[in-house]
Amino acid sequence: MTASPQDWTRARRLDADGLTEELHARTGLRLTVEGPCPGGEVGAAYVRWPDGRRSVLKWRPDTRIEELRAGPVAVCEVLRAHGYPCPSTELAVQVGHAAVLVQELLPGTPVARLDHDGLDRALALNEAQSGLLTGRADIPSMPLYLLDDGPGYCLHEPLRRHGRRSRDLERRIAALGASRPRRLPGHDVVHHDFHHGNLLRSGGAVSGVIDWDGACRGDRRFDLVTLRFGLHATEQAPGVADRLDGVLDGLPGDVLRVSWAHMSLRMVDWAIRHFAPEDVGRWIDLAEQRL
Structure with a gap:
């Protein structure tokens, strides 16, 4: 597919299970990793909340969470306010050098x-x-x-x-x-x-x-x-x-x-x-x- 703006070689150094443990330690929220998202994105995995709801865990190496809040997260908030079908951000946390997002899992x-x-x-x-x-x-x-x-x-x-x-x-x-x-x-x-x-x-x-x-x-x-x-x-x-x-x-x-x-x-x-x-x-x- 088209080359993504992320350096996925660096992303491979991160691990979804380790990130969910860090999220639990920092927020008290327990997410269960179900597996990687399709399409070759090593920086995305399916997770499940304690109530059974499913979401997508995404992480960006060498990125400050403030960058994502000012850019992609803010853009999606604008889009959703106009009825555009893009995912909401349910959690945004800095974990070491990585910015970590938990996003709504859209149907389809x-x-x-x-x-x-x-x-x-x-x-x-x-x-x-x-x-x-x-x-x-x-x-x-x-x-x-x-x-x-x-x-x-x-x-x-x-x-x-x-x-x-x-x-x-x-x-x-x-x-x-x-x-x-x-x-x-x-x-x-x-x-x-x-x-x-x-x-x-x-x-x-x-x-x-x-x-x-x-x-x-x-x-x-x-x-x-x-x-x-x-x-x-x-x-x-x-x-x-x-x-x-x-x-x-x-x-x-x-x-x-x-x-x-x-x-x-x-x-x-x-x-x-x-x-x-x-x-x-x-x-x-x-x-x-x-x-």
Whole structure:
């Protein structure tokens, strides 16, 4: 799937059972770990409360809980106040160097294959994110990292070293970044990892959106570019990617180019460092389509 903003290598050093023990010591609340969440996220596990209610335990290494409260937690509070289907935060605690959240478990299962109904719902959800953070300068705007490295992702050096095509791609990304703001302008909610695997489906309908760990302020249409990169990872229903490409064709050039550059850097860097060599070329192929 699309590369997450978290450095999951560091997250593996943490353990859900140990964290629940720490939470019990600090809060008196006893949570029982049921197992890891699907999708390869080593920083998320299902837990059960003493009354039998189930939730999701998530943890971020090297993060202050204040950062999450000012960013993702605050964003989700705004969304929920407007009826948007994202999880509530039930507990937020600092445990050593890690920020630990216990979040509502939304109904449904992750969408493995996006169909046209699912795309309609994704587009409607994205539209609902428009303008919700107007006047909320306290919520950080999204960094683009077109000139500098992100925290464990969007690294430039792997592209410079990998090969001719990736070097050329990095040069185009940096050249674009030199003439653009370092942060994504706008007052919309940005999910930051809005791919189909973070949409939940229940009873044939999209029932929720999860994994708001990178949520911030900016231009909601960035999430549509992320969705397009997510569709590239696995086979989808015929015509879905083409329809989304048509939507992207109608975006303002500045929004589309910086969003595409960020996602190109994010995914090609991630592919070079984590995927099989033959996969890297596929991501460069996609990146070059609009850069």
